Amino acid sequence: MAHEHDTQAVERVYRPSPGLAVAVDDPVQNPGLPPHRERVTDKDPQANRRAVRTVYTLFYVSVAASIWAVAAYMLFPIEGEYATMGNIRNNNLFIGLGIAFALLAIGIGAIHWSKSLMSDKEHVEARHSTRGSEPTRAAVIQAFATANEESGFGRRKMIRNSLFAALVASVIPGITLFRNLAPNDGNDPVQLLNETMWAKGERLVLDPEGTPVKAADVTIGSAFHIIPESLAGLSHDEGYLEEKAKAIVLLVRLLPEQLKETEERKTWSYDGIVAYSKVCTHVGCPVALYEQQTHHLLCPCHQSQFDVTEHAKVVFGPAARPLPQLPITVDAEGYLVAKDGFSEPVGPSFWERH
C-alpha cells in the first residue's frame, strides 16, 4: 500500500533550486544581429522614387528658404520711418523663419536620405582591447626614460624648479585681476555694506523726482516710495545706482493704535507714519508689495512676508531678520526727515553680518 512506502522519499531526493531558473555560463551573451529586413524603398521602386523626390525637394526648399531670408531682410525694413516695434518683430520673425527652415530642411533631408535610401545593412565592428601590447608599453616607458635623460628634466634641478616657479607665477596676474573686481576704491567693503546715505536730518523725498514729503501728505492706506534727498541730486557717475540700491525706503501710514511698537522704538515713527528699508533681508530683492488692509509687506522673490505693524517682523518665508526701520520725524517746515541713519546694515546677510 502506498502509505507503507518510505514517507520521506521526496525529502530525500529533492534538491531545492538555488534560485536561478536557467544556468548561464556567460551572463552577457551576444544576441547577434537581427535578420535584415527590407525597407519599403528597397522593395518598391515607386516608393524609392518617392523618397528620392522628397529628399531633393527638401534640399530645394532649403535653397528657397535661404533666398527668402535674404528677401525678408529687404521686404521688412526697420530703418527710418519703418522703425516701429511691429516692423522689427516682422523683420526678426520672417528672417528667422527663413534661416530656420533652410537649416531644418537640410537636416531633415539628410536624415531622410540616410534612413530610406542609403544602405541600411548592419555589421559588427569588434572593439579592440584598450590595453596596449607588452612591446608597446615597454616602448612608451622607454621613450619617457630617454626623454628624461636627454632633456635632463630630473637631473637639472635648478631648471626644473624654476619652471615650476614660472608656471605658478603665471597664474598670479589672473588672481590679481579677479581680486580687483571686489570694491576697492579705498573703502572697506564691509563698511560700504554697512552704510547707506541716510543720516540725521536727511529729508525723505519721492523716488525718482526728489519731491520732499510732508507728514500730512501721507494719508492712511497710501504707500510712498522714498529715497534720501541727497541721493536725488546724484548723477549716474557719482554712484546713483549703488547708493539707491541700499537707500530705498517704503513709507506708510497706519492708525497710531495699530502699531505695536517696542519702548525704545516708540520715537522712530511719526504719528503712525513708519519707514522701512525696501531691501529684503533674505537675498535683497525690493520688498514693496504692500497690502494696505493686512499691513503685510510681501517680497516677490521668495515670498517672505513682513508685518508692518510689528516692526516689520518676518511672518512667513525665508528671510532671517525684520526689515531695518528708519527713524523719522518732521523738520521745522513740516517735511519728513530721518532722525538718524539705519541702526543696522540693510539687506541680506554677508560675511560679517549673519
Added chain:
Amino acid sequence: MAREKKRRSHGRRSPLAAAALIGIGLVLSGGIYAGASAAVAATSEPTAADTALTAEDGQKLFQANCATCHGLDLQGTDDGPSLYGVGALAVEFQVSTGRMPLQMQGPQAEQKPVQFTEEQILAMADYVQSVAPGPDLPSDHILDGEGDLARGAELFRINCAMCHNVAAAGGALTQGKWAPDIQDTSALHIYAAMVTGPQNMPVFNNMNLTPEDKRDIISALLYQQEEQAPGGFNIGSLGPVAEGFFVWIFGIGGLVAITVWITAKSN
C-alpha cells in the same frame, strides 16, 4: 509577420503623427483662446457725462442693492465697510468692474459681469457723492493718454510693477489675494484704482503721484495695451516661469520627437 502585414495595410502612419497632432491641437486651442479673450475684453467705457437718472434714483438703487451690507445711510454694517468719503469714483470703479455687489466673501472681490447699466451706476455714484463726498470722476485731460510715456513707465515701475508685473500682467499676493492684470483696463479704472486704493491696493494721493504723474502712468499703460509685443508671443508676459515651461514642453518635447524620428527604423 502577421502583425507587420496588418500594420502595413493600415498605411504608413508614423508614431510621430500622434505627437504632431497633439502639438497642432495645443497651438490651435491656445490661439483660439487668446483671440476669444481679446474679443471679450473689448468693452465699452463709461464717461462722466450727465445722466438721465438722478441721485434720487441712485438712492433707491443703493437701498435695494447695497444697503444690506453698507447700511441705509452708508454708515456700514458688520458685513461691509462704511462708504463715507469713498466718493463717486470708488462707486463707479467697484460697480462697473463687477466687483460690487459682492458675490461672496473671499480673499478679495472678484470681477464678474456688471450688474447695472452705466446710467444706474452713475446715479448711485451721484447719490453716494451727495451724502458724504469723496474723490470724483476726473477730467478728460487726465485720461487722454497723451502724457509722457517714458516718465509714466518709470513711475509705473517704481510704484506699481512690483505687484502688477512690469508688463502689467498682474501677480500673486499673500493668502489667495492677487493684483489683477491691467492689460485691458480702461483709463478711468486705472485712475480710479490709484486714487481710491481698492481692497489691498495702497492709495496714491495727489501728493504721492500728482495728477500729471497719473496721466503719464495711464498713457504708458494705454500705449502698452495697444502696442504689439516686439518679441512675438509673450506667453502671458508672466516672465521666466511661464517661458521656462514653454521651452521645457515645446522645445524639449520637439527635440525628443526629432530624436525618436532619427533613431526609428525606416519601414
